[in-house]
Amino acid sequence: MRKKIEKIAIVLAAGILLAVTHFYVTFLTPPSSERAVKTVRIERGMSFRVIAETLEREGIVRDADTLGFAARILGASKKVKAGEYEFTTDMTPFEVLDSLVKGRIKRYSVTLPEGYNIKEMAAALDAAGLVKAEVFIARALDPELAASLGVEGPTLEGYLFPDTYEFTKGLSADEMISRMVSKFKKVYSEFEDEAREEGLSMRKVVTPRPDHREGDRAPLRGKL
Template identity: 45%
Template sequence: MDIKGFAQKTVIVVILLCLAGVAGVVAFSMKMANYANTPLDPQGLERTFEVSRGKGLSAVAHDLEEQGLASHPAWFKLLARIQKTDSKIHAGEYILSPDMTPLEILNVLVKGRTILYRLTIPEGVTMVQIAALAAQAGFGPEEEFLDKASDPVFAASLGVEQETLEGYLFPDTYYFNKSASPEKVITTMVQRFHTVFKPEWEDRAEELGLTVHQVVTLASIIEKETSVPDERTLVSSVNHNRLKKGIKLQSDPTVIYGIRDFDGNITRKHLQTPTPYNTYTNKGLPPGPIASPGEAALYAALYPAETDYLFFVAKGDGGHQFSTNLRDHNRAVRKYQLRR
């Protein structure tokens, strides 16, 4: 065979191989498109599917097959790689169904459309109590929560230059997916605090000669002292007036916070036992918050009512009697506490 004939045959062979390759690519593309857009069972029912933290694509693809949601794990993995989402699947619980196509399932997992669980934190609870509530809701063990919330380096990373995050875990209703870690829960709560504590409030604190930490501390005392909305600014005024006059705050909730394993019964001995949080033995504010104050308590701490009140006593109906002097206060104590 001459050189010219060999060259012609070579060209023909190359063209045929190219055509075969193109045909193969087309066939593969059609198969992949068919797989990606065909549900496993058009009559299938919804079910819960969980992607655990740290679980890789291969394990997820096999779980989908085992639970009857998608077939051929290798094809599902390949689909994810073609979509460039093989490393973008989010952990959490999902509602999936066999009547969804593999591509639809993949999109749900990538977009993180998880089932959300509610966590409600009431005003006036402590960091320890919040850890227990988070653990009860399934967001990690209490110990892990408390370790993270008591880490000053982590607190600083969230904009709180304090030893712990007591007082900064803002009370609200939150929604998290099942896999949310204590770190995620804590971060969300502190971010919520920063959203509520507006820049103008920081300016107001400076105007009052207080740091933000002192405002949060005062607000936590107000939160614990009264549950009556209209009384918050009055309680705040009592504390502001006492601070200005150098009078000890004498707040029972601060004493209780400083007692380890408090049994619910505050005694004279408790009031006389020095702790950093005992405002009967120490002047001024305690070293930090004693609970998580809500927005209204924070506002009251910053904008107290203009009064001359220096005392208040519980009346037994949820409210308090306020007094400007010790004589009237003692009379109120006899009336409402001693019932004389």
């Protein structure tokens, strides 16, 4: 009886060892030694099971079940950030899971040159596939949005700071606009006292005169 129990214990121990070995080898080994880039979009509300199956189908992980089990063990299945990700097939499942949890979402760089108006900015963002031009224009011209962002004037014309931005797909027009206005305010704050000394409001600084005679506001507009 004792020998029988010992045999059962040995078999169970061997089985557990094999299972653990399989798990770690699978979880810490990439599906391919060749490097191929894959882009995957994780939608809000997507279950981890669907995420894992999508990654397996795209060849990013070898086994969806192993990834799902690891995510549950690590408490990561509910911490995945939605967005568009760029993976490579030489990443281990652990690295893939780490990227999902930390939200290493693919970013798109877009340059909005100095002198661009709202329509030109909208066209550049649309060309980058980040937002529909008509949606961006409508939001940038919305008086309520302008008021909520604390700027002077009925629209955001002049308050969208020209710069090179990195946006992720899925951001709303409001979120992009908010970042651009925040950048404007940060830069403007450096010259706000100077503007007050010249008797110029924020609105006057950013709005060109109809007759094109800038006067005292020209140096400030140049700095912005």
